Each structure stands twice: as structure tokens, then as C-alpha cells.
Amino acid sequence: MKYVIDLFKSAITDFGKNKGRTFLTSLGILIGVMSVVLLMAAGAGLKLYISQQFESLGTNLLYVMPGNMFGEGGTGIRAGAGGSIAPIFEEKDIVDLKRIKEAEYVIPYYQKSIKVSFEAIAEYSTLNATSEDVFPSRNFVAEYGTVFSSADNSARNKVAVLGSKIAEKLFSDPSLALSKKIRIDGQSFRVIGVLQSKGGGGFGGPDFDNYIYIPYKTGYIFNTDKKFIEIMVKAKTSEALPLLKEDIKNVLLKRLETDDFSVVESTEILNTIGSIFSILNVVLVAIAAISLVVGGIGILNIMYVTVSERIKEIGVRRALGARRNDILWQFLAEAVVLSVFGGVMGLGISAIVVFLMQSFFPAYISISSILLALGTSSLIGIVFGVFPAKKAADLSPIDAIRYE
Amino acid sequence: MSSIVISLKNISKRYVMGDETIFTALSDINLDINKGEYVAIVGQSGSGKSTLMHIIGLLDKPTDGKVMIEGKDISTLDDDATSTLRSEFVGFVFQQFNLLNKLTIKENILLPVEYARRKFDYNPSERADYLMKRFGIFDKKDSFPNKISGGQQQRVAIARALIMNPKLILADEPTGNLDTKTGDEIMELFGELNKEGITILIVTHEHDIAERARRQIKIKDGEVVK
Numbered sequence: 028m029k030y031v032i033d034l035f036k037s038a039i040t041d042f043g044k045n046k047g048r049t050f051l052t053s054l055g056i057l058i059g060v061m062s063v064v065l066l067m068a069a070g071a072g073l074k075l076y077i078s079q080q081f082e083s084l085g086t087n088l089l090y091v092m093p094g095n096m097f098g099e100g101g102t103g104i105r106a107g108a109g110g111s112i113a114p115i116f117e118e119k120d121i122v123d124l125k126r127i128k129e130a131e132y133v134i135p136y137y138q139k140s141i142k143v144s145f146e147a148i149a150e151y152s153t154l155n156a157t158s159e160d161v162f163p164s165r166n167f168v169a170e171y172g173t174v175f176s177s178a179d180n181s182a183r184n185k186v187a188v189l190g191s192k193i194a195e196k197l198f199s200d201p202s203l204a205l206s207k208k209i210r211i212d213g214q215s216f217r218v219i220g221v222l223q224s225k226g227g228g229g230f231g232g233p234d235f236d237n238y239i240y241i242p243y244k245t246g247y248i249f250n251t252d253k254k255f256i257e258i259m260v261k262a263k264t265s266e267a268l269p270l271l272k273e274d275i276k277n278v279l280l281k282r283l284e285t286d287d288f289s290v291v292e293s294t295e296i297l298n299t300i301g302s303i304f305s306i307l308n309v310v311l312v313a314i315a316a317i318s319l320v321v322g323g324i325g326i327l328n329i330m331y332v333t334v335s336e337r338i339k340e341i342g343v344r345r346a347l348g349a350r351r352n353d354i355l356w357q358f359l360a361e362a363v364v365l366s367v368f369g370g371v372m373g374l375g376i377s378a379i380v381v382f383l384m385q386s387f388f389p390a391y392i393s394i395s396s397i398l399l400a401l402g403t404s405s406l407i408g409i410v411f412g413v414f415p416a417k418k419a420a421d422l423s424p425i426d427a428i429r430y431e
Numbered sequence: 432m433s434s435i436v437i438s439l440k441n442i443s444k445r446y447v448m449g450d451e452t453i454f455t456a457l458s459d460i461n462l463d464i465n466k467g468e469y470v471a472i473v474g475q476s477g478s479g480k481s482t483l484m485h486i487i488g489l490l491d492k493p494t495d496g497k498v499m500i501e502g503k504d505i506s507t508l509d510d511d512a513t514s515t516l517r518s519e520f521v522g523f524v525f526q527q528f529n530l531l532n533k534l535t536i537k538e539n540i541l542l543p544v545e546y547a548r549r550k551f552d553y554n555p556s557e558r559a560d561y562l563m564k565r566f567g568i569f570d571k572k573d574s575f576p577n578k579i580s581g582g583q584q585q586r587v588a589i590a591r592a593l594i595m596n597p598k599l600i601l602a603d604e605p606t607g608n609l610d611t612k613t614g615d616e617i618m619e620l621f622g623e624l625n626k627e628g629i630t631i632l633i634v635t636h637e638h639d640i641a642e643r644a645r646r647q648i649k650i651k652d653g654e655v656v657k
Contacts, residue, residue, distance in 0.1 A: 033545065044533055343529045346490060347591070348518020348546040350511045425491045428529075 038361040042368070049365060052329045055322025056369025056407065057376070060400045062315035064377040064392060067399075070308035072390030074301055079389065081293050087131075087265050088164070088293045089272055091116065091124075091258040091279070095286045114254035115287060120279060121158065121243075124260055127274045129267040132160035135243050136257040137250045141212045143239060145197040152193045153238050154211060156246020162188075162222075164261045165235075172205045172220035180242035187216040191224040192236035214248055216241065268292065319403060322369065323411040330362050330415035341419055342427030355420035362412020363405050370404025435501070436598050436630050437487060438463045442496035444482050444653075456482040457493070457653045464599070464632060469625040471644035472634045479653040481603070484634045488601045489517045501598075518546050522592025526604035528584040530576035530591075537563070537572040540590045547595060555594060562590035566620070582613035589620060593629075600624070602633045606640060618643050 042049040093115045116135065124133045137156040142149055161167065162174040175186050187209065194201035197209065201221045208215050225235045247253055262271045275290050334341075341354055374397060384390045444457040456479045464470055464487075474480040485491035486498065489505070497504050500520060508516065522543075523529075530539045537559055544555040563569040566586040571579050576587065585605060592600050602621065606614030622643060625631050633644060641647050649657040 041533060339529070340531055343531065344542070344546070345514065346488070346517070346523050346529075347543040348514055348595075350514040350546070352511075353514075353546055425485055428490060428525075 034356055034360040035364060037357070038364040041361060042364065048329065049368070052325055052365055053369030053372060055325040056319065056366050056404055057322075057373040059315070059319030059322040060370045060373030060404055061377050061380075062318055063312055063403075064374060064396050064400050065380060066308065066311045066315050067396040068377065068381045068384075068390040068392045069388075070304060070311070071393055071396075072384075072388055074304055075389045075391070077300055077304070078297055081297050086293070087262040087268060089260045089262065089268065089275065090291050090293065090296065091260060091275060092289050092291065093256065093287065095289055114252065114256040115283065116255040116258050118244075118253060120282070121255075121258065123278045123281075124258060124275060127260075127271065127278065129262050129271040129274060130260050131263045132158075132164040132259075132261040134158050134161045134164055134259040134261075135255040136259065137243060137246050137255050139212075139249050141239070141249075143193065143197065143209055143211050145207060145209045148197050150193060150196045153234075154246070154249065155238050155240045156243045156250055157240060158243055160261075161240060164259070165225075167222050167225070167235075169220040170223040171202045172218070174220050174222075175240070175242050180244050183245045183247070184242065185214065185216045185245055186219045186241065187211065188220040188222060188240040189218055190222055190234075190236040190238045190240075192234070193239060194218075194221040211239065211241075212249065316403075319407060323366070323407040326362055326365055326408065327411040327414065329365070330358065330412055331418070333361065334358060334415045334419045337419075338422060338427050338430040341422055342424060342430060345422075345424035346428055351420045354422075355416045358416035358419045359409065359412045362416065363408035366404045366408030366412070367401065370400050373404075374400050434466045435499075436464050436466050436468075438499040438502075439486070439493075440497040440499065442483075442486060442493045442498070444479075444486065444491070445494045455653050457486075460496070460653075460655055462648065462655065464630065466598075466630055467625070467628050468630055468632075469621075469643075469645045470632045471641035471647045472632065472650060473636065473638065473641040473647055474650035475636055478650045480634050480636075480650045482653075483650060484601060484603055484632075487599075487632065488521050488523060489513055514546075515548055518543055518595060519549075520598050522595060522597040522600045524585070524588050524592050524600065524602035524605045526607040528576070528581070528588045528608070530584055530587055532575055532577050535573050535575060536568060536579070536587050539576065539587055540594055543591065543595050553596075559590065559594060562593055566590055580613075581609050582616060585609060585613075585617050586620070589617075589624075593624075598630060600629060600631045602631065604635055605633065606635075606637070614640075 093113060114137075121133055121135050124130055134157050139154045139156075141152055141154045143152045144150070155161070159175055159177050159180060162169075167174070169188070170191065174188050175184070179186050189197075189201075189204060191201055194204045198204045198207070204218045204221050207218050209218055210216070222236075243250075243255075260271065260275060262268045272290050272292075279288055344354060378392060381390050381392055439460050439462040442457055442460040442462075443455070446454045446456060448454050460483065472480050472483060482491065486493055489498075492506065497506055499505070500516070505513070505516065531542070534542065540559045540562065541555055544551075560569065560572075563572055566589065568579070568583050568586050568590070571583060576584055579587075589600075600621075605621070606617055609617060618640060621631055621633065631644075633640065635641055647657070648655055
């Protein structure tokens with residue numbers, strides 16, 4: 028054990044006397060480890076972000092979608108053979124689903140990109156024509172005013188509830204939005220409420236704060252086919268989910284074919300997205316790992332230089348009784364120290380970058396990526412250090428000591 | 432027999448040169464060195480004395496013949512065993528001193544201890560201190576070799592050669608890089624060490640250096656001439 032400690036101590040002392048070269052050689056490994064760790068952190072963060080977004084939508088949700096999108100296995104997306112992905116759900120389905128005992132909320136989904144204007148200010152937004160259930164199911168709370176009711180829906184009142192961001196864009200101060208008339212694709216609507224900010228958006232996820240919500244029956248102004256692309260159903264309890272799933276299928280099968288629609292849980296969608304991101308992440312990390320190999324070649328190169336510079340020293344050490352393996356370990360330890368030094372620095376810089384990133388993105392460095400970074404950097408030190416070290420060890424003592 | 436430290440029997444060393452001509456560096460050398468002896472191997476450069484020294488120092492192996500250390504043939508030993516024997520048996524003193532500049536004086540002296548594979552019946556660090564005090568270099572123990580004079584460097588090298596308590600001190604032109612006065616001091620040191628019973632073998636081309644030894648072996652064209 029003392030032998031090993033001495034070995035590394037002497038390697039570190041050696042590098043202390045050649046700081047510039049040590050740093051430059053480690054830089055390759057530093058960059059490699061940094062890119063791998065950062066990509067892993069970003070990937071892990073993205074996954075976390077998506078699942079947080081799903082959780083913010085509320086739990087115990089079932090998505091009723093057109094087409095046989097998820098096979099029985101539940102992970103592969105495939106367009107159903109007989110199914111289409113055109114909107115197929117009708118008002119009757121909404122009413123029927125609402126009657127199911129386990130269903131707490133039923134939220135139809137009609138979405139349209141629209142231009143919304145207030146006086147001279149015009150903005151682009153996404154219109155959601157849906158039921159009043161959307162607010163409690165997604166934990167949306169009105170910050171100003173109120174949300175629309177089922178009465179608004181039945182009466183087809185032209186009332187709108189704004190997300191906080193779009194309200195701010197149109198009115199600067201969202202509290203001023205109440206009772207104002209806005210125009211949505213030319214139609215006049217009265218603002219009755221502004222929602223509290225939910226955050227999110229900006230990374231391809233839904234930007235709820237920029238949405239405008241109107242009752243779905245009022246929405247028939249835009250949704251002239253009166254069809255919906257998706258219906259979300261929230262179960263009263265998580266235990267009721269499987270039963271609810273069956274009931275929804277039975278209700279819809281009265282009108283539709285098996286292949287026409289699917290009922291999926293949010294976890295199934297999450298798993299699918301998660302597996303897509305995992306594959307993407309593995310590919311990215313593999314590309315980043317190439318820079319680790321390049322860093323390793325840098326170490327290989329500098330270790331060969333070190334060995335040729337120190338042939339005389341090797342000879343002296345052999346004359347003083349060093350065995351072949353003593354020399355091998357000495358140079359191997361130096362390569363590993365170089366490489367691990369780069370790895371630790373890369374990890375340190377990644378930690379700083381991730382820390383700075385966390386203010387707007389939930390990236391994090393997992394224990395496994397720390398172990399992977401340190402493991403690969405020491406492995407690279409060993410793999411790329413072993414050839415120069417072997418060369419040093421195989422020098423005959425007599426040739427080495429006579430070398431000038 | 433036990434008083435013989437090293438014994439060379441019919442040693443030859445031949446090198447195959449590039450165009451397959453054979454160069455004979457040593458031919459049929461027979462030599463015994465006894466415990467407590469002070470021997471000088473004298474010869475011009477190219478005489479084969481360096482090759483002979485390398486064989487005695489276990490750095491090189493003869494083409495033919497046997498090297499016996501304390502009655503044991505060592506030609507069959509593998510590289511590891513030879514390395515261990517080298518650290519136990521012989522202490523080198525080189526013309527170029529061959530100290531490692533990145534180690535302090537004391538670390539240089541203790542370097543052979545790092546490669547030793549045995550328990551010491553003395554404390555090597557204390558022995559290093561004792562040797563440094565004796566050679567007048569104790570105040571330099573934390574200096575680096577390139578910061579001290581040539582004479583001091585050679586004293587460090589001698590201390591390093593003595594740290595393992597070897598059977599034989601092998602000095603290759605130990606005064607070659609020193610001025611006459613400093614060289615004399617180093618030679619006096621060897622004389623003192625020999626009086627204390629340490630076996631010394633000096634390789635040199637200078638006759639006045641060789642004169643100080645109690646026995647001289649002259650080498651010419653790879654053969655012992657006297």
C-alpha cells in the first residue's frame with residue numbers, strides 16, 4: 028500500500044515541476060470528460076423536466092386518442108392499421124364519458140394557433156377550446172377574475188381565460204385584462220380571468236402560460252366539424268384507473284372500432300418519451316466520448332516523450348535495483364494521474380456549469396456520471412499509458428544507463 | 432570460499448555488429464574479488480573495462496562463462512531476481528553522479544530503499560542522516576542535486592551506494608568529472624571506507640587513481656594483462 032501511495036506521490040511531484048505541459052495534456056481529457064458529463068447532466072435534466080411537466084398536468088390522467096397509437100406493449104408508437112389520427116371524438120362522447128362513475132373530470136381538446144388582439148396590440152397564441160374541468164384537473168387557478176363554468180359552455184358564452192404570459196403581452200398588467208374585449212381570429216371575446224403562471228415552455232414543452240382557454244361549445248365557431256383530437260379523463264383515485272380505462276373503452280366502442288382510438292396513461296407516454304430521449308442521449312454521449320479518445324492519444328504522445336526524455340533516469344533506477352515492473356508502474360501511475368487530473372478538473376468545471384444552468388433548467392450530475400467520468404479517465408490513463416510504460420520497462424538497464 | 436564476494440569464470444562478451452562481424456569486448460576473463468579488497472580495473476577507453484564493470488554490476492550478462500556471487504551461479508536468474516540481487520549486492524558510483532534532479536539529496540540517498548524487497552535491521556532514514564553527516568553534506572539534505580557542487584554530488588552518490596549496505600561498491604571513473612583536489616578528497620573517502628572493511632572496485636583509466644588501490648587489474652583489448 029505504501030508502495031502505491033509513494034508511486035502516485037512521486038508522479039504528482041513530477042507533474043508539479045512541469046505544470047504547463049501537465050495542464051495541456053490533461054486538457055484533452057478535461058474537455059472529453061466535461062462534454063460527456065454535461066451531456067449526461069442535460070439528458071437527465073431534460074427527462075426530469077418532462078416528467079415534472081407531466082406531473083404539473085395532474086396525475087391519474089388517461090388520454091383518449093385517435094388511432095391505435097400505442098401497441099399493447101406500451102412503448103412503441105405506431106400508426107394504427109385501421110385507425111387514423113384525425114379528430115374523431117364528438118360532443119356525445121364527452122357527455123357519455125362524463126357519466127362514468129370513476130371519471131372525475133373530462134377534458135376535450137381542441138387546439139388552434141390564433142392571432143389575438145387587444146386594441147392595437149396583436150399577438151400569436153394557442154387557443155384551447157375545452158371544458159371547465161381543465162382548470163381543476165390541471166391545478167390551474169385564476170389569479171385575477173374567475174374561470175369559465177359549465178353554464179358558460181352550455182350558453183356558448185364568448186368568454187376567455189388567459190394564461191399569465193399572453194395576458195401580460197396584451198395588457199402589460201394582467202389585472203387590467205378583466206372584462207376587456209379581445210379579438211380572437213376576428214371574433215370578439217370578453218376576458219373573465221387570468222391564470223396563475225405555471226412556468227414551463229421554451230424547451231419544446233407546452234407553454235401553458237401563453238394559452239387562451241374558451242368553452243368547447245363556444246369553440247365551435249372555430250371548430251366547425253365539432254370534432255376533438257383528444258379527450259383527457261381524470262380518475263377519482265389512482266386505484267380507479269384500470270377500471271376507468273375499461274369503462275372508457277366500453278363507452279366508446281358503442282360508437283367506434285377498437286383500432287379507431289386508444290386509451291393511454293400518462294406514465295405510458297412518459298415512458299415512450301423517456302426511451303426516445305435515452306437513445307438520443309446515448310448517441311450524443313457516444314459522440315462526446317470520441318473526444319475522450321482524442322485526449323487519451325494526447326496522453327499516449329506525451330508519455331512517449333516523457334519516456335524518451337528519461338531513459339537515463341530509468342537506467343539509474345534499474346541500476347539501483349528497480350525491477351521491470353517498478354518502472355512499468357511508475358510510468359503507468361503518471362499516465363493515470365495525468366488522466367484522472369483531467370477527469371477531476373472536467374468534472375469540477377461541469378459541476379460549475381450545471382450549477383449555473385440550474386436556475387433555468389433542472390440539469391443535475393448523477394452519482395453514476397461521476398463514477399463514469401472518473402472510471403473512464405483512469406481507464407484511459409491505463410490504456411494509453413501502458414504502451415509507453417511498457418517501452419520504459421523493456422529498456423535494457425545497460426542501454427538505459429549508457430544513454431546520453 | 433566464503434571470503435570471495437564475486438568470481439568471474441571464463442567470461443566472454445561478444446557483440447554482433449551491423450554487418451555480422453563479431454566484436455569481442457571481453458575474452459576469457461577469470462577474476463576473483465575477495466571481501467574487504469580494494470581493487471582497481473585499469474585500461475584505456477575501448478579496452479573492455481566498462482563492459483567488465485557492467486557484468487560485475489549485474490547490469491549486463493556475459494556471452495559465455497559464469498558469474499558466481501558468494502558461490503552461486505547467477506547466470507540463470509531472471510530479470511526480477513537479478514534486479515533484486517543488484518540492489519542488495521552492489522552500490523554504484525558513476526562518473527556523471529547520476530542523481531535525480533527532481534529528488535532532494537536525502538530522497539536520492541534513500542531511492543534504493545524504495546526498490547528493496549526486504550526488512551531492514553536498521554532504520555534507512557537514520558542511516559542516510561548518519562552518512563550525510565559523515566560526508567559533510569547534512570546541511571544540504573533538502574537541496575536538489577543541481578544546486579550543489581560536483582564534489583558534494585559525488586558524496587551524495589557514495590552515500591546512496593552505501594545506504595543498502597552492499598557487498599561491493601562499484602565506482603566507474605568516480606573522479607572523472609571532478610577537479611584534482613576534489614578528486615583526491617573522494618579517493619581518500621574510498622580509502623577510509625575500505626579500511627572499515629567495505630569491498631571497493633574502481634574502474635579508471637588514470638594510473639594515479641589506480642595506484643591507491645591495493646590490487647590493480649590491467650585490461651587491454653578485452654583481456655587481463657596483469
